Amino acid sequence: VVNTLDRSAIAVDAAWDVEGLYKLAAELEVTIRGCVYTHYHFDHCGGDVHPMFTGGQKVFLSGAKEVEDAGGTIWAGQGDAEQIQKQCSLKEVVAMRDGDVIPCGDLVLHILRTPGHTPGSICVFAAPRGLSPRSTIGSTGLKEARTKAEAGLLITGDTLFVGSCGRTDLPGSDPREMMSSLARLSTMDPAVVVCPGHNYATEPFTTIGAERAQNDMVIMGLSHFPSPPPVPPCAMCGEGGQICGPKKFRKGRKARIVNLASEAGQALNGQDCVVESYMDGKDRYAVRLFGQSGIKVLKPDNLEKPKMDGPSSEAAS
Ligand SMILES: [Zn+2]
Ligand SMILES: [Zn+2]
CATH class of the missing domain: 3.60.15.10 (Ribonuclease Z/Hydroxyacylglutathione hydrolase-like)
Structure with a gap:
């Protein structure tokens, strides 16, 4: 993996x-x-x-x-x-x-x-x-x-x-x-x-x-065993903290960047990222772009749930 x-x-x-x-x-x-x-x-x-x-x-x-x-x-x-x-x-x-x-x-x-x-x-x-x-x-x-x-x-x-x-x-x-x-x-x-x-x-x-x-x-x-013991909670999502922010993204899942207006932002539109957290005080999502290590901070309006058919959803095994 x-x-x-x-x-x-x-x-x-x-x-x-x-x-x-x-x-x-x-x-x-x-x-x-x-x-x-x-x-x-x-x-x-x-x-x-x-x-x-x-x-x-x-x-x-x-x-x-x-x-x-x-x-x-x-x-x-x-x-x-x-x-x-x-x-x-x-x-x-x-x-x-x-x-x-x-x-x-x-x-x-x-x-x-x-x-x-x-x-x-x-x-x-x-x-x-x-x-x-x-x-x-x-x-x-x-x-x-x-x-x-x-x-x-x-x-x-x-x-x-x-x-x-x-x-x-x-x-x-x-x-x-x-x-x-x-x-x-x-x-x-x-x-x-x-x-x-x-x-x-x-x-x-x-x-x-x-x-x-x-x-x-x-x-x-x-x-x-009709009610088997549950599997342990995902360490990335944490217990109970699976959903975050006003758009109810799942932490650690993909989101797609949309509607950025600035010149630098336009290049990011349509790209997939991973939702890191929702920053309550700032009313912003922290996301990480695929293949990059830096964090971007975006308004909820600039993120949407990606369709399931993107090439980046392929897993390698
Ligand atoms: Zn064997
Ligand atoms: Zn064996």
Whole structure:
């Protein structure tokens, strides 16, 4: 996940080809600060692979160790951190609890504890503000799938898949906890885009709304846990402070600059920005332009809610 303001990035489940990931980052001129691991299975974090999967051979798969060796921080769910540290021979793993956040410039990743597939499985939620425009990062030779993610991006590891969920018949897994975790995820905004750790469908991503409507495992989860615990509040919006100012913008969401009359202002008309706050005493909104770090202070008349079809609403994953 890339913060385009300062071109820093946090990887999720970097394994198999960590070298390739760093090459890609170099190509895009993006600095990888570290990697979050959704759970301890080797196909997500690398390290010592159980001989059962290798025909008895000893195999050490590229993953968290290579990220740490490159100077990156390793984050993982509290219940899986120790196992990942051992399996990947790491010096340190930052153990994350439910509701913890990883700040990355303008980008904040929220950690949601979603046990079931493993005891410490987590999902990573990139808050809407973190979804900076893909177009400013540059291009690569890789094939890309693009989708809008106005309500945020949820990376679900082996918890929620398109139309199904991760296995719960493995050592350390717990079907009941999986049901509870799926029910909990289903309470998120229906427009949240879900990126699963494996894909068994035609499209490699889905939405919370689609899974709530069609995913039998989610539906079963909700029947067992009809009122699951809410997901932690967004750290960017804060509790209760989601709406601001006379135009009721959501903090951290996009707005469009309009109707500026001055010569300098006219160049800004039609541009998208992020709403930072409403300055009560001044009757002005503080906003930040995409791709820039300075704050602009504008009258409510000079901001409107953008239509949902702008190119800057694309999220990169
Ligand atoms: Zn797994
Ligand atoms: Zn997996």
